Amino acid sequence: MNVIEVFLAIEYLYLRHTSPRSSTRTPNPSHRYHAHAPLVGFAGALMTLSKTALYFLQEYFCDWCMVGHNDRFTFWAVWVATNVSGFDFQIKTWILIPFLVCVALGRFIAQALMRDTASQIAYLEWSASQSQSSTPGTTSIGSSTPIPIKPAFDQVESDAFSSTIAAPAALPLTFHPRDLSVLVVGSNRLAATRATTFSEAGAKVTVVTQSSLSDAAPELKQLKDAGRIAHQQLEGDDSRDWSSLLPSLNISLVCVTDTLVGAHSRRSSASAKTIYDACSSLRIPINISDQPLYSTYTFPSVHRFPGQDGVTSNLQVAVTTNGQGCRMAGRIKREIVSRLPSNVGAAVDNVGKLRTKAKSAPKLWEDENHDIPLNSPVAQLPTPSISRVGSVEKLLGRPEEDTEELSEEEQQLRRMRWVHQMSEYYSFEHLARLKEDDLDQALELWSTNPSSSSNEVSLRHHDIANSTKQKGKILLIGSGPGHPGLLTVAAHHALKTATLILSDKLVPSEILALIPSTTKLHIAKKFPGNAEGAQNEMMELALAGAQAGEVVVRLKQGDPFVYGRGGEEVLYFRENGFESTVIPGISSAIAGPLMMNIPVTQRGVSESLVLCTGVGRQGKSVKLPGYVKSRPLILLMGVARINQIIQTLTSEEGQGRDGARYPGYLPIGIIERASSPDQRIIMSSLDKIEGALKKLDERPPGMIIVGWSVLCLEGRGKVDILDDTNASEGSERGIVDGWLGGEEYKVREGLQEGWRDLLGEVQ
Incomplete structure (x- = not known):
């Protein structure tokens, strides 16, 4: 044990005072921080102290069997006094100095553990290697104050069939430094700005x-006089x-501002590194202005909207x-x-x-997993379609026993799904104009009997009773896949000349922005569970508008006759005396893949x-076609049921499928928001896409495309799939594995440059 103690003492002294802590030649990056030096010293001192205590205990319990032969003077003068006084000249310190070393190093370790967090540990593991990268990974926080996080590695596509690993990237987070103590170093205006930012975020600021x-800057003195910051003066750089x-x-958190280039009394790089080393040893995140290599987080450029x-x-x-x-940001x-x-x-x-x-009733939201995907399937309300019943009177005259009541929990679930989809599909202008009454009315559908409210409740829209009494007309218009540049000339003209526009929820706000501000506009409430009720309401409004002399446009996404229920509306309007005009649109079924x-x-x-x-x-559910190698499968309105669809396509049993099984390795693409600036495709295979x-x-x-077409134009292309009739x-x-580059999936998003320029000019 004596040999081990001596070795630990020498190791501690070497790590603490001799080892080059900042050398890039150090084999293990963690050695640069000597995180284990206090542990080595503490272990050695504790071993010495424990061994000595065991000596005393052994003598006590064996009735002084080893030293009891000494007289009292010899016992106290030679055995006890030399140990308590702290010196055994043959080996090393035994009691007093080991005790003091344990207290000092133990206190240091305890303080480090108390201020440590999981994110800071992750940062420390990564930060040791940041000098090996030309762009150090840092973390910026969306509100005002960042914390360091171990950076993620983005996979970027180098070509169609391979991928590479990018440099470490920052992980932006929204951070709330409420009640945390923050240190701002500096006396310039930037220090005042940082102090104000932290103070507004609820932190305790010391400058x-x-x-x-x-x-110092006058703003700092104002903050001090207002009691929003504390102040300390520290002249030394030790x-x-x-x-x-x-x-x-x-x-x-620490923020150093007096290192700005061109600043008066600028702090030297050596001084900045001293502060950085002190923060690193204590695992405190630090930002040093104009010193990115000595910063573990950065401040983003922030705008808060009114x-x-x-x-x-x-x-x-x-x-x-x-x-x-920073200026570019x-x-x-x-x-x-x-x-x-x-x-x-x-x-x-x-x-x-x-x-x-x-979420007014808390019962549903006690579960942490309450974030429900927008596309998750929801059972439909028991509302029959008036296009099949024949008239509103038949709808309102249905037997009472057909009504199915929803529990409060189910109503909460549907209300929350409604809010999710309103935030996704309603225009910003429409959402911003909602008043308190509108908010209550928007949720009233789920507060009453669901079978009847679909015909009684609607979001506020323009009154159509004051229009002219001449016979109106109805136009069914396809708005295309989404971008205004892909709208047909006829559809654009109809939007400009209509007096009442009834739009489906999927029509993007960029299309709705083309509608004159004087034109009455109503957006369908076709949210989960209310598809039939919303469809009935839109047809009723269109018919009432036409009867009042309006030029009514039923605005639909894509093409009215491609899963747009346009045929039902044509028959309904014809039955009620109006022959509608149908203007085709570019269907997303074709344009999306393109x-x-x-x-x-x-x-x-x-x-x-x-x-x-x-x-x-x-x-x-619908019956899906079987696999044919030369025939891709395009699915609209299927992303919400992707798990069920894949099971149907790939299962051996073939239940719900009419034909051969689809191989699990077959390429699949999930296309989202096609033709929009943020369009995206997720490419994988059937067995990996989930x-x-x-x-x-x-x-x-979103939409789904399954088949070899997904990869045929990637890279140099693969257009001979059908030539090999005996392919194993x-x-x-x-x-497929070569196309994916060994990864689980690939993502490509955004418009191609040519499309951006073209559609930008059209818009």
């Missing part, structure tokens, strides 16, 4: 300056000063360049803000109020195609 506060100051104030009645909203937009260009932020409507903050606040109202560079027909790959819906009438979707957020609306399962799986 440290090298001179008195009378020489590391011991900072190592003692930080724990004494229980500091959680809300209603002049009050700031809860919406903030933050942009960070990870310390590589500000410029990018301004560009983003200028492209958003000024009342988008009010829209966010209104959605928040809707969420609160929808926008993602996927041909639905291609020689050598796809000789035909089959188009299906993922959900039947009243939410029921896992991929769990890792990504959703962007409805192994060879075909190899093609």
Whole structure:
């Protein structure tokens, strides 16, 4: 044991005073921080102290069998006194000094553990290797104050069949430093700005300056006089000063501002590194202005949008360049803000109020997993379609026993789904204009009998009773896949000349923005569980408007006759005396794959195609076609039931499928928001796509395409799939694996450059 004690003591002295802590030649990066040096010293001292205590206990319990032969003077003078006084000259210190070492190092370890968090541990493991990267990974926080997080590695596509690992990226988070102690170093205006930011976020701010506060920026003195900050003066740059100051104030974050280039009395790089080393040893996140290598977090450029009645909203937009260009971050932020409507903050606040109202009863939300995907299937309300019943009178005259009551928990679930989809599909302007009565009315559908409210409750829309009495007309218009540039000329003309427009919820706000402000507009409440009720309401409003002399446009996504229920409306309006005009639109079934560079027909790959819906009438399942190698399968309205669809396509039993089983390795693409600036495709195979979707957020609306067309134009292309009639399962799986580059999935998003330029000019 004596040999081990000596070895631990030497190891501690070497790690603490001799080892080059910042050398990049150190084999183990963690050695640069000597995180285990206090542990080594503490273990050695504790071993010495424990061994000595055991000696005394052994003698006591064996009735002084080893030293009892000494007389009293010899016992106290030679055995006890030499140990208690602290010296055994043959070996090392036994009691007093080991005890003091244990207290000192134990206190240091305890303080480090108390201020440690899981995120800071992750940062420390990564930060040791940041000097090996030209762009250190840092973390910026969306509101005002960042914390360090171990960076994730984004996978970027190098070509169609391979992927590489990008440099470490920051992980932006919204951080609330309420009641945390924050240290701001500096006396300039930037220090005042940082102190104000932290103070507004609820932190306890202490400002440290090298001179008195009378020489500091006047804003700092105002903050001090208002009691919003504390102040300390620290003139020295000794590391011991900072190592003692930080724990004494229980500091959680440090921000150094007096290192700005061109600043008066600028702090030197050596001094900045001293502060950085002190923070690193205590695992305190630090930001040093104009010193990205010594910063473990960065401040983004933040804009907070105004809300209603002049009050700031809860919406903030933050942009960070990870310390590589602060002014560029500000410029990018301004560009983003200028492209958003000024009342988008009010829209966010209104959605928040809707969420609160929808969750008014707490029972449903005790479960942490209450975030329900927008596309999750929901059972439909028992509302018959008036296009099949024949008239509103028949609908209202149905037997009372057909009504199915919903429990309060089911009503809560539907209300919350409604709010989710309102925030996704309603325009910002519409959401921002909602008043308190509108918020209550928007949720009233689920507060009453669901079977009757679909015909009695609607969001506020323009009164159509005051229009002219001449005979009106009805136009069914397809708005195309989503971008205004893909709207037909006839459809655009109809939008400009209509007097009443009844729009489906999927029509994007960019299309609705083309409608003159004087035109009456109503958006369908076709949310989960209310498909029939909303469809009935829209047909009733269209008929009433036409009877009042309005030029009514039923605006639909895609094409009215491609899963748009246009045929039902034509027959309903004809039965009630109006022959409607149908204007075709570009169907997303064809345009969606095209926008993602996927041909639905291609020689050598796809000789035909089959188009299906993922959900039947009243939410029921539909029978899917079997696998044909030369025929891709396109599914609209199927993303919500992707798990069920894949099971049907790939199962051996074939239940719900009419034909051969689809191989699990077959390529599949989930296309979302086709033709929109944020369009995205998730590409994988049938047996891997479910896992991929769990890792990504959703962007409805979406569609599914299954088949070899998904990969045929990737990279140099693969357009000879059908030429090999005897291809084995192994060879075909190899093609798909090569296309995915060994990954589970690939993602491509955004419009191609040519499309961005073209559609931008059209819009």
